[in-house]
Amino acid sequence: MDLDKPPAPQPPEGCLVVALRLPVRIVVLVLVVPVRLAWDALVAAGRFLHATVLRPLGRALRWTGRALFVLPFVALWRWVLVPVGTALRWLGHVLIVAPLSWVHVHVLIPVGHALRRAAGGVVTYLLAPVGRGLVWLARGARALLAAVGLGLFTGAAWLARYLLVVPARWLYAHVLAPVGRGLVWLGRGAGTLAAAVGLAAFAGAAWLARYLLVVPARWLYAHVLSPIGRALLWVAEALVTGAGAVLYWTARILFVLPALALWRWVLAPVGRVLAVVARETADALGHAWRVAGHLSRVVGRALGTLFRWIFVEPARWVYRAVLTPVGHVVRDMVLRPAARAAREVGRVTRLTLAAARETLRETRRDVRRALFGEPRRQAGVDRREPPARDPRTLGGSTTVLTKD
Structure with a gap:
């Protein structure tokens, strides 16, 4: 990144922008400063409430x-339901499961x-033989x-x-078969005759339809209907x-040209002005919010x-100039002598109690001696280690036979 690169040139600003900037910023600053102050006050109050009220309240509620x-x-669960469940399980096992198992x-x-x-x-000795x-x-x-x-x-x-x-079989061979063959022959002849008559009638009807309907209709379509249709289409x-x-030019003159003129000479300039105002207002809001933050x-x-x-500061001064010397005076004049006296009383009490305990022990020892006599003393046991033997030398021996 080139640090020496000059900043990008800003587009030139018009006189309208310069004229609107300062009043807009002043008005926005006047409007935003109370809002920012109120917002900062609410934030501070919310933090204070959260730290002093809501968090302890939440902990207390928890x-x-x-x-x-x-x-x-x-x-x-621990002291009622679990023992009751265990007891019921044992009872069920003892009263139901164990008897049923037995x-x-x-x-x-x-x-x-x-x-x-x-x-x-x-099955073996009764049903099987019977079956x-x-x-x-x-x-x-x-x-x-x-x-x-x-x-x-x-x-x-x-x-x-x-x-x-x-x-x-005799009736079929000698009666029905000859009669059937004759009927089939008659049917074939009648069918052939009917087909010939029908074909001739169809050919005549087709010729009449062609020259009475189709040819005139084709001539009528080619020489009358087709020119009339083309003329009507044109x-x-x-x-x-x-x-x-006509509709295009009418709509253009009545709607498009006025709308274009309205857009070009009214809406576009107004939009530019509103864009400038909106941009300056947004910049003014940001600037005013930052300035209001500094003011807040x-x-x-x-x-x-x-x-x-x-x-x-008064509380600190009172604590430092009044309470601290008074506390020192109270500590030196009251608390320390009281503590010293308490320690002396405790020491005297401990010594007195120790003397009383010792006197009680002596009295109990004297009473026991007077009633039961002197207690027998046990023989002392030598708990010392045995003495070390002489070290072994070349001329001496530790065995019984060779011992000097």
């Missing part, structure tokens, strides 16, 4: 809520095993019914063959074009100085 809601519920193990399982064995015996007998009877009945049915079916088939099928296009041009700081410092001169 402690109160904890003491009123959390701790009772915790105590209720019944299941010692009653239901043996009964189930017995019923299973009984059912197995019934086998019923199966054998069913097989015999099925064979008998099959034989009877086969005989009946064979007889019915023979009767149907010679009473129905053979006569029907007239319509001319009318639409003329009407469009000055006022705050002045009020702080006044408060310090009116309250703090």
Whole structure:
């Protein structure tokens, strides 16, 4: 970044900007200064309230809520619900689970095993033989019914063959087939004749329709309707074009040109003026807010100085010039002698109590000696370490046989 680079040239300002800037800034400053002072006062009051009222109140409410809601519920859960739940679980286990387990193990399982064995015996020795007998009877009945049915079916088939099928075949071969062939031949001839007649009628009708309808219609379309349509289309296009041009110029003269003149000679200058006023007002607001901040700081410092001169400095002077010497005098004339006297009284009391305890011990010792005699003294035990032996030399020995 080039530090020596000159600042970018500002666009030249017009006389209107220069003329509006100072009055606008003065008016805005007059309006903004009270607002900034009130805002700073509210901020200071809010901080003071937050530090001195709201935060302690919040802590008190939190402690109160904890003491009123959390701790009772915790105590209720810990000392009431948990023991009651444990007791109920133990009672349920003792009164329900254990009896049911005993019944299941010692009653239901043996009964189930017995019923299973009984059912197995019934199935093996009763139901199985009966079922086998019923199966054998069913097989015999099925064979008998099959034989009877086969005989009946064979007889019915023979009767149907010679009473129905053979006569029907003879009737079809000698009567119905020749009659059907004749009817088919007659139908084919009638169809061919009808097709020829219909084709001739269609050809004649088509020729008549062509020369009576299609050819005149084509001539009418080509020589009459088409020129008339083109003429009508040209007239319509001319009318639409003329009407469009008339409407265009009418709308242009009545709406566009006045709107353009209004925009160019009224709205654009007014907009520029309003833009200048708005920009200068915004700049003035920012400048006034900053100036009001400085003024608010000055006022705050002045009020702080006044408060310090009116309250703090007198209080400091009273504390330093009055309370401190008085405190020193009270400390030197009253508190220290009182503390010294208290220490002396304590020392004398301790000595007196020590002498009284010693006298009591002596009296108790004398009474015990007078009643029970002198206590027996125990033999003293030598708790010293044994003496060290002589060091071993080359000419001496520590064994019994070679000891000098």
